Amino acid sequence: FFMNADMKLIYADLSKLLPEHEIKIVDRDTSENQLLISTYTDRSPGSMYLYQVNAKNLSKLTDFNPDIKAEELCSMKPVSYKARDGLLINGYLTLPQTKNQTNLPVIMLPHNGPWSRNSWGYNAEVQFLANRGYAVFQVNYRGSTGYGKAFLSAGFKEVGGKIQQDITDGVKWLINQKIANPKKIAIYGAGFGGFSALHGISFNPGLYQCAVVQYGLINFFTYIKDVPPFLKPYLSMTYEMVGNPEKDADMLRSVSPVFHTDKIKVPLLIFQGAKDPRANISEVNQFVRDLRNREVNVKYVLKENERTYFKNEQNRLDMYADIENFLQSNLGNKK
The missing domain is CATH 3.10.450 (Nuclear Transport Factor 2; Chain: A,)
Known part of the structure; x- marks a missing residue:
């Protein structure tokens, strides 16, 4: 307009x-x-x-980067599907430049937030994954911004409910469309997307073969309790949109991954900055120990001098090399 x-x-x-x-x-x-x-x-x-x-x-x-050749990269296409309750969910699907465009290994890439969204455009991480032969699916689940007030509100207090169902329904839609190889699907996310990855492998046994998590949210109680001072004015809205630790304790406990290590069975790759102001590092360390005690295959990369995002160039190179090797090992994909 x-x-x-x-x-x-x-x-x-x-x-x-x-x-x-x-x-x-x-x-x-x-x-x-x-x-x-x-x-x-x-x-x-x-x-x-x-x-x-x-x-x-x-x-x-x-x-901005003359070394990048557009013809060597992959197109991001808008797609949509119906969630199990009939709500229309939009997203973006990036297919690799491979001869075969069906039965592909897939990376589900839920966005952080949850009150944000994926948008069409250049995404280096998506291109990195597509270049390795993976189809990359980005879903704007209910609660994502940009689709109106009703769609945003539909995600309130559904962080571990219908939001996660939308992601799961997206994976099943890809399988039904013959795009995804059901035996080669991973989920990879950061922040709330990391929570979605952990939730996905906890409550959907057999759907994902592995998961990658960057600075994942593992406990809603400590995440809300440890909110920094500059965010305290937004606590009442957090209670409304996510949940109140007192009134909604049962719900928050039922979805926080830290309480469900017994449900995680697939290989897991976790990245965490030791100086992340929104993470309880001792809790993350204990979460990893609990998983290892249950003989879950976990690779845990804790960088002492990083905050939320890895900014050191070598750390980032190492991180993406680890991701490439981890996905190849667990999805068996070789482009």
Whole structure:
């Protein structure tokens, strides 16, 4: 929707010049004749252009990463399916550039949040996985933003309920569509996505062959109790959207992975920064010990000088090498 007719014409012209690109005007001169344009696609991190309105002339200034070749990357396609209660769930499916496009090994990649969303565009992690021959499925389960108030509200107090059912229903849809090889499916997530990965392997035996977790949420009680001071004003909303540790204790306990180590049977790869301000490291360490005592195959990578996200370049390279080897070992996929 455009409130300015002139701007609508400008975007219409830019869309013709840059088809199938996401386009954003990031700056302009005082006369609004020269516009700085940022663009990207699902196979390119993007470029910067100068657009001269009066002359309708577009010139490229730079690429964000000129080493990336779009033709070597994989397309991200929007898809949709019905959850078990009939709710329409949208998501994105990225298939590898392989001759066979059916019966593929699949990585389910639930997003963090949960009150956020996946969007169409360039995602280096998705491309990394697709390049290794995996189909990558990103689901905007109920509670995700961008689909209206009713869809957002449908996720309230469903963090371990219907939200997780939406993810499971997405995997089953892929199997029914003959896209997924039911014996080669992994789930991989960070933060709340990490919780979804742990929930998936705990309560859906046989659906996933392994899981990868980055800074995963394992206990809703400590996660809410240890909220940092700058987030305390949002606690009442957290109680409404996630659950109240006192009033909803049974529900939160029933879905927190730390209380269900007996249900996890498949290989697990966990990454955690020791300085993560939102993690209780002693609890994560105990969670891993409990799993190992139950003879679960767990590789635990704890980096002493990292916070939530691994930012050290070597740590990130090592992490993705570990992920590649772990998935190959447990899904038996060789591109």
